[in-house]
Amino acid sequence: METGVVGPSVAVMSMVVFGVISRTVLRFPMPKSVRNPWKWTNTFVSLVHSSLTGLGALLCFYQAPEMTKDLITPVTMPSHLLVSMSTGYFMYDVLDLFVSKKAKSHWELVLHHITV
Known part of the structure; x- marks a missing residue:
């Protein structure tokens, strides 16, 4: 399967999956010490x-040990999927920051996700 087609699809799917995880966590009881449900989630x-x-990176290095010397050139399907999944997470988190009106008070997270 062509990585150019898979990457954007995985990014969008992972953005949706992280959103579902976020909404699912809110349905479970939180520890009594939680003062900010948004931050907890x-x-x-x-x-x-x-x-x-973390687990994906271990798999990538196991499958392509040459990545220890060059992180740019060896592109494997797992490494491509890992980057695509992370891109989806960053898109989800930035969107969540804006939707929940937390972007202004958590500008460093927005900046972090944009620069990564």
Whole structure:
């Protein structure tokens, strides 16, 4: 399958999936110590993303050990999917920041997602 077609599809799908995860987390009871449900949910979704990318990165390096010397040239399907999934997460998170009106108070997150 051509990576040029798969990448944008995976990015959009992952954006939707992270949105579903976010809405699902809100349905479960939160710890009593939680004062800010938005922050709790945002942190949970971020944890899911970082766990997936951490495991995905291990898989990428296992499949293409030459990536330890050159991160740019070796493009494998898993590495392409990983970048596409992360792009979807960044799009989801920036959209969530604007929809929940948190972008102004969390400008550093917006900047982080735009620059990454």
